[in-house]
Amino acid sequence: MSDVSITSIREDDAGFGDYFALLKPRVMSLVVFTALVGLMAAPVPVHPLIGFCAILFIAIGGGASGALNMWWDADIDRIMTRTRKRPIPSGRVQPGEALSLGLGLAGLSVVMLALATNWFAGAFLAFTIFFYVVIYSMWLKRSTPQNIVIGGAAGAFPPVIGWVAATGGMAVEPWLMFALIFMWTPPHFWALALFMRSDYDDAGVPMLTVTHGRRATRVHILVYTVLLAALALGAAFSGIGGPIYLCVSAVMNLLFLHGAWRIWQRSEPGAEADNFHCEKRFFRLSLLYLFLHFGAILAEALLRPWGLGGWG
Template sequence: MSDVGINSTIGEQEARFGDFFALLKPRVMSLVVFTALVGLLAAPVPVHPLIGFAAILFIAIGGGASGALNMWWDADIDAIMRRTRRRPIPAGKVAPADAMALGVALAVLSVTMLALATNLAAGAMLAFTIFFYVVIYSMWLKRATPQNIVIGGAAGAFPPVIGWLAATGTMAVEPWLMFALIFMWTPPHFWALCLFMRSDYDDAGVPMLTVTHGRPATRAHILVYTVLLAALAIGAGFTGIGGPVYLIVSLVLNAAFLAGALRIWRRDEVLAEADNYAVEKRFFRLSLLYLFAHFGAILVEALLRQWGLGGWG
């Protein structure tokens, strides 16, 4: 065997810097960064810009660590699903042990640094969030119950609470309203994805609602959760995080979201397959705009409040 032969084999498997970055789920991280930033800026305590930047950075790194540990644990099912089979571990670019080491190292680093840069409460909440996502959701619930998304979705809802804690060091009702918004938004968002990713979860044996209760039941669940979400989102408009701007944004988006959920509920698989799940895909895209616009409106209200405007008083 020649040296060139050995090097070629190793070269194909050698991970790039970008492969390690992909382990951190950058797209999920953008949601974490934005919602944590809103939590931090909506808090009634001014934060030094550098401390605020560090807080958001370490919350994002904590989210990334959760992503890496989730990819390490779920590498077997990621290799089966179309949506995930190009991830660094199933693609053979990063060794599972390396992904786990990166996840653990970043988790420890992010929690320690957040606690040092801001306060212990924020660090502890970040540690709990990582634990919740990796152990409660990934290791336990995801493969055990069709309610995996409902309970596990809480992990993605913690960032605004951590952002608020980083700024204030104390708890209040407002960050939990933001938490509730993401918590109620996650099931319809994810179930819409499950509907048009068709056989992915079936093949992987993950007990998604589409697999255990069927597609009509999933469509009904999307509608029920969307109604509950709309009530919560519009109701939040009259609380401390809301105001006229938020309420207008929320009314428009919830009307569109409810209309989308109704359309999904009325359809069956024959109709959905005929247009390649166009309604479900549109609903999924709208769900992304829905969350970003709601948190954007909360941010606008918080910024207006600094000028004596915003809110209801």
């Protein structure tokens, strides 16, 4: 028997990078950053290695959710231009491989986070993975236009897990960080849905743009942005806030409100005429908005030991 006869040749064999892409690295970077801020903002010293492990396993848990989401959504990912090149629709990774990787990493991340920090944090991570995969991906995403609103909670949990990993308990502050991401998610995704015009239509995903129309989506973006601004500015006077946070938040919320106002004012022909310039700008601004808010929370936390962070 020759070597060739016992080797199954698959021309599309996946490389390491393809499996890594299953973990949605860009989403993972957001998870890492917000979880880090949650951990650092906690009023408890954490050993650097334990802190590193906590963030790593939260990130791996987030990655596992991404792999399971890609396994479940492979059929609609094949239809949408934005997701067509993902490892499963492009044929580089088999669905079964993504499922195995997702389940394996989910189990590993939960157990390791629990061992490295505490079982409360591990349980919270397990719940987050369950929420993203089962509640959001399998249930809400294809059944209700509120998919992004409720599903956004999954992306909002990492700072709470970071805080719990550090303290082993709960407080108001991590839930303010949770609320910040929770309220930020809908305008962020609805702006994307406005300029990724036909993607969600074609895939039959009941995004607000599909079920209630584009005018209603513009109104929703403005309403959520106003509520988000109130929440973000209010958080400045809580335990995670301070003068730095207040300045950053004031500037960013003014810009964000202005962007949402312009989106609300626009008509469809006007938006199409400049190829959704405002919507795309608002989407990019939303990324900076969240990054700077959490950056400011981190800055307040890091300055606290010198008596500079917070309101003193």
